[in-house]
Amino acid sequence: MLLGVLLLVGMILLAYYGNTIKHNRELLLSMITYALLASLTVTSFFTMITTRFTADMLYSEKKDAIMTSFYGSLGLMLVIGGIGYGIFLYFAGIPFAYQVLSLLLFLVLVVVWTETTYLTAIKDYRSILIAFAVSLLIAFATGFLLVTFTEMDNIIVLMIAVIIGYGVLAGWYFCLLYKYFPEGFGTSMNFLRWTEKYPALTWVGALITFGLFGHLIIMWTSPLGVQIQGLFYGAPQYDVPALIAFFSILITTVNFVTSVEVRFYPLYKNYFSLFNNEGNIGDIDTAEVNMIRILRDELSYLGQKQMFSTIIFIVLGTILIPKLDIGFTAGMLGMFRVLCVGYALYTIANSMMLILLYFADNKGALWSAALFAVVTNVSTWILKYGNSSYYGFGLVIGGAVFCIAVYIRLNIYLKKLKYHVLSEQPVFAKSAEGKITVLCDRLDRRAIIKQRSRRKFYEDNIAKKSTVDMTTSK
Amino acid sequence: MRICVILEGCYPYVRGGVSSWIHNYMQAMPQHQFVLWVIGAESKNRGRFKYDLPTNVVEINEIFLDDAMKMEVNKGDLIKFSEIEIEAHRQLITCENPDWNVLFRLYNQKQIGVLAFLMSEAFLNILLDMSHERYQYISFAELFHTQRSMLLPMLYIMKQKIPNADIYHSTSTGYGGLLGAMASAIKKKPLVVTEHGIYTREREEEILRSTWVKPYFKQNWISLFYMLSKCAYFQASSVTSLFNRAMHIQEQIGCPVYKLKVIGNGIHFRSFGLVPDKEDNGFIDIGAIVRFHPIKDLKTMIYSFFELKQRVQNARLHILGDTDDEQYYEECEDLIKQLQIKDVLIVGNTNVVKYLSQLDFTLLTSISEGQPLSVLESLAARRPCVTTDVGCCREILEGTGYDTMGRAGICVPPMDSQAIASAIEFLCKNEDDRKRMGIIGQKRVQNSFLHEDMVKNYSDNYEEVIKKWQESGLNLSVSSHEKDLLRR
Numbered sequence: 029m030l031l032g033v034l035l036l037v038g039m040i041l042l043a044y045y046g047n048t049i050k051h052n053r054e055l056l057l058s059m060i061t062y063a064l065l066a067s068l069t070v071t072s073f074f075t076m077i078t079t080r081f082t083a084d085m086l087y088s089e090k091k092d093a094i095m096t097s098f099y100g101s102l103g104l105m106l107v108i109g110g111i112g113y114g115i116f117l118y119f120a121g122i123p124f125a126y127q128v129l130s131l132l133l134f135l136v137l138v139v140v141w142t143e144t145t146y147l148t149a150i151k152d153y154r155s156i157l158i159a160f161a162v163s164l165l166i167a168f169a170t171g172f173l174l175v176t177f178t179e180m181d182n183i184i185v186l187m188i189a190v191i192i193g194y195g196v197l198a199g200w201y202f203c204l205l206y207k208y209f210p211e212g213f214g215t216s217m218n219f220l221r222w223t224e225k226y227p228a229l230t231w232v233g234a235l236i237t238f239g240l241f242g243h244l245i246i247m248w249t250s251p252l253g254v255q256i257q258g259l260f261y262g263a264p265q266y267d268v269p270a271l272i273a274f275f276s277i278l279i280t281t282v283n284f285v286t287s288v289e290v291r292f293y294p295l296y297k298n299y300f301s302l303f304n305n306e307g308n309i310g311d312i313d314t315a316e317v318n319m320i321r322i323l324r325d326e327l328s329y330l331g332q333k334q335m336f337s338t339i340i341f342i343v344l345g346t347i348l349i350p351k352l353d354i355g356f357t358a359g360m361l362g363m364f365r366v367l368c369v370g371y372a373l374y375t376i377a378n379s380m381m382l383i384l385l386y387f388a389d390n391k392g393a394l395w396s397a398a399l400f401a402v403v404t405n406v407s408t409w410i411l412k413y414g415n416s417s418y419y420g421f422g423l424v425i426g427g428a429v430f431c432i433a434v435y436i437r438l439n440i441y442l443k444k445l446k447y448h449v450l451s452e453q454p455v456f457a458k459s460a461e462g463k464i465t466v467l468c469d470r471l472d473r474r475a476i477i478k479q480r481s482r483r484k485f486y487e488d489n490i491a492k493k494s495t496v497d498m499t500t501s502k
Numbered sequence: 503m504r505i506c507v508i509l510e511g512c513y514p515y516v517r518g519g520v521s522s523w524i525h526n527y528m529q530a531m532p533q534h535q536f537v538l539w540v541i542g543a544e545s546k547n548r549g550r551f552k553y554d555l556p557t558n559v560v561e562i563n564e565i566f567l568d569d570a571m572k573m574e575v576n577k578g579d580l581i582k583f584s585e586i587e588i589e590a591h592r593q594l595i596t597c598e599n600p601d602w603n604v605l606f607r608l609y610n611q612k613q614i615g616v617l618a619f620l621m622s623e624a625f626l627n628i629l630l631d632m633s634h635e636r637y638q639y640i641s642f643a644e645l646f647h648t649q650r651s652m653l654l655p656m657l658y659i660m661k662q663k664i665p666n667a668d669i670y671h672s673t674s675t676g677y678g679g680l681l682g683a684m685a686s687a688i689k690k691k692p693l694v695v696t697e698h699g700i701y702t703r704e705r706e707e708e709i710l711r712s713t714w715v716k717p718y719f720k721q722n723w724i725s726l727f728y729m730l731s732k733c734a735y736f737q738a739s740s741v742t743s744l745f746n747r748a749m750h751i752q753e754q755i756g757c758p759v760y761k762l763k764v765i766g767n768g769i770h771f772r773s774f775g776l777v778p779d780k781e782d783n784g785f786i787d788i789g790a791i792v793r794f795h796p797i798k799d800l801k802t803m804i805y806s807f808f809e810l811k812q813r814v815q816n817a818r819l820h821i822l823g824d825t826d827d828e829q830y831y832e833e834c835e836d837l838i839k840q841l842q843i844k845d846v847l848i849v850g851n852t853n854v855v856k857y858l859s860q861l862d863f864t865l866l867t868s869i870s871e872g873q874p875l876s877v878l879e880s881l882a883a884r885r886p887c888v889t890t891d892v893g894c895c896r897e898i899l900e901g902t903g904y905d906t907m908g909r910a911g912i913c914v915p916p917m918d919s920q921a922i923a924s925a926i927e928f929l930c931k932n933e934d935d936r937k938r939m940g941i942i943g944q945k946r947v948q949n950s951f952l953h954e955d956m957v958k959n960y961s962d963n964y965e966e967v968i969k970k971w972q973e974s975g976l977n978l979s980v981s982s983h984e985k986d987l988l989r990r
Contacts (some may be wrong), residue, residue: 047740061644242776302642303642303643304643306641306643307641307643308637308638308639308640308641308642309630309633309634309637309638309642309644310638312642363635444623446626446630447623447626450626450646451620451621451622451623451625451626451644452621454575454617454621455573455619455620455621455650456571
């Protein structure tokens with residue numbers, strides 16, 4: 029999401045640079061925002077499932093199942109999302125060229141978000157960042173050149189620049205994936221079994237997305253909302269502060285990966301390996317104490333760092349944003365400050381929720397994500413009718429409730445960790461036999477037969493032919 | 503009288519000593535109704551009986567231990583246990599002295615979920631304490647899963663519906679004894695326990711020999727079976743065994759002395775007594791009336807016969823009996839082929855009375871026995887025996903107390919193929935001794951091991967037990983511990 033917001037802010041700045049009229053700037057902002065939100069919503073239903081599927085396949089050393097799941101999940105999202113978003117765009121009331129570009133942007137974003145999910149599962153953050161930085165530069169450069177040296181419609185050129193930027197990113201990420209994972213075997217729909225195995229996970233990602241972005245959409249229906257064009261609505265006085273405030277959580281997003289996961293993950297892995305590799309009760313108790321101690325320390329540091337960064341961001345933002353001369357009113361500054369706090373609470377809670385998922389407390393994650401989604405959106409809905417000084421507090425209340433809920437849940441869960449690790453496991457291993465699993469079994473069998481016959485055909489004909497050709501040429 | 507007979511791992515699925523015994527036993531008591539409560543390992547054997555049930559068997563209730571794997575957890579199963587209930591479970595898990603009435607009430611009367619307990623915090627907490635106290639250096643996950651597999655069959659059978667009867671008669675301790683104790687406690691009816699072999703000792707030997715049980719858990723498994731034996735002994739009104747040595751072992755395990763009684767086996771003497779002498783066919787025909795099961799140690803028998811064939815070329819070995827263990831049967835067949843032994847005939851299930859006329863003497867090389875009916879039947883037909891010195895084989899072959907008739911066979915150490923081969927060789931080469939031993943054996947069986955005497959003894963025992971039960975007024979809701987305290 030941060031990638032998308034950075035690119036969006038960059039394009040807005042380029043739009044200002046290109047002297048784009050206000051209406052077109054707002055339409056551009058709205059089109060990119062809609063594409064971002066729509067793509068994040070569609071992918072959010074699959075993110076947690078594909079992450080868990082990939083992690084499980086890596087653990088059981090079945091790497092050949094991963095690329096097929098990538099193709100399968102991507103295919104489903106592109107088809108379902110593409111049709112849905114395409115229909116929306118058809119009735120959106122914008123020119124055909126804009127419709128095509130919006131749809132292209134949506135599809136490319138779906139590809140990028142899906143690839144990111146798989147790459148983060150293997151924890152190659154360095155490659156992700158390098159590719160992103162280069163793509164960002166290409167997008168900005170393309171945008172700058174097109175705006176400067178062409179007379180084309182600025183919306184079109186900037187949309188093209190964004191699509192090129194994300195397109196480069198998509199291609200780069202695909203190469204990285206291909207480098208890590210072998211060619212797949214079996215049906216590409218195998219990952220869908222995990223929706224039956226872990227039904228809660230399907231909804232966790234979607235609920236977080238609803239909570240995180242629902243308040244933006246609700247504010248489009250508030251007194252601040254404007255109809256930009258056709259079905260494109262916005263509330264620039266709320267959207268822009270929200271987008272800028274979103275950057276304040278960058279520190280936690282990075283810190284979670286570089287500190288929390290780096291320090292916590294080895295202890296977590298060691299703890300669980302003691303159950304698999306004959307650890308005695310003394311070792312398990314010691315490992316548990318150490319792991320929980322480090323986790324509490326890291327989450328505490330994370331919270332402190334986030335709060336500190338939020339304060340700095342608010343202070344600096346209050347001083348610097350008015351100097352940018354981009355039409356920031358006092359009211360918008362107020363919303364910016366409130367939303368900084370809201371996002372801070374969200375990101376701290378989200379980090380704790382990710383830890384719950386580490387411990388496979390899918391139900392706990394689901395309930396806390398649901399609370400976040402419901403409370404944020406309901407509060408925003410109620411407050412939109414009130415004084416404008418309360419705008420943004422919906423996210424604060426939702427974030428606070430999310431924080432408290434997940435904190436309590438994590439504490440309760442960790443107190444009975446051995447119970448969750450051992451006792452909750454079924455006495456007998458039983459495989460899920462729902463309709464989706466049965467369908468996947470059938471598709472798997474068919475896919476394997478086809479792949480085997482294709483491989484045999486290659487071995488019998490093409491490999492033989494090339495041997496004959498080589499012999500003849502000699 | 504309605505008698506519920508509880509059987510584990512034998513009748514009516516397996517042909518063998520105990521199965522034949524109970525089959526003849528029920529037929530010999532047509533005045534009583536019998537209800538069978540049988541425990542088997544695999545549900546695929548449901549209804550597949552190797553015997554035509556006697557007409558006075560009015561009901562049969564089958565329990566299969568693999569059906570425990572079909573249990574499911576229901577949300578309503580989750581229960582919060584009281585302190586007393588947790589303590590009963592703790593003592594069950596540590597194989598000490600649980601309050602069985604509490605457990606029977608929970609699992610049989612309240613029908614609480616077995617899986618719910620095995621997935622509960624109470625179970626985990628007990629294991630954590632146990633691990634800190636006794637298994638600090640053992641894999642905790644392994645302890646956890648081992649305890650689950652130990653408790654699962656026990657708790658599963660405790661949930662079974664108890665058939666109605668006037669008296670319950672378990673033919674073993676172990677799971678059969680547990681069912682009998684539970685039925686007696688809940689239905690407030692007397693329990694009789696009869697042990698043919700000493701179940702606890704047999705399990706102990708199996709576990710000590712096994713490779714699938716980790717060494718540090720072997721004592722735990724053995725303690726489990728001792729605990730089940732004590733449960734049956736304490737609830738029972740009468741505990742019978744086949745011979746004195748077995749009775750002393752029961753006492754050592756913990757059965758109160760006043761309950762103990764010896765009631766020996768008996769056979770239908772007439773049919774075996776009329777078996778004619780074998781006609782001379784130039785061979786020495788040795789019979790082994792055994793089923794293919796590791797406890798019968800047919801591999802030692804085969805090695806012994808291989809050794810014998812070097813010394814007695816005209817010897818033939820006839821193995822009569824069913825196959826209990828398919829894998830063991832194939833291993834024995836492979837061994838015979840590997841040693842290239844000739845003259846081993848695997849006859850399978852057959853009419854033993856008729857076949858005995860073709861045999862000179864019989865052989866039994868078991869690792870563990872009680873009072874083997876096959877030896878009594880062989881002696882009744884004037885065929886002496888070579889047996890291993892297990893159970894009361896020595897008593898049968900050499901006599902005890904006032905019986906000074908002499909030897910009816912040769913007793914050798916178990917698993918000693920050389921000694922067995924030498925004993926067989928003696929009988930092969932000494933026809934006069936063989937015939938003399940055969941006559942002694944027949945007389946001994948006629949004096950002490952008649953079926954009619956055995957049936958009368960058991961029948962009298964039932965009446966005595968019921969009479970005492972009614973007179974003592976101990977058919978009220980009193981725990982087994984309290985009953986013993988009252989009696990003392």
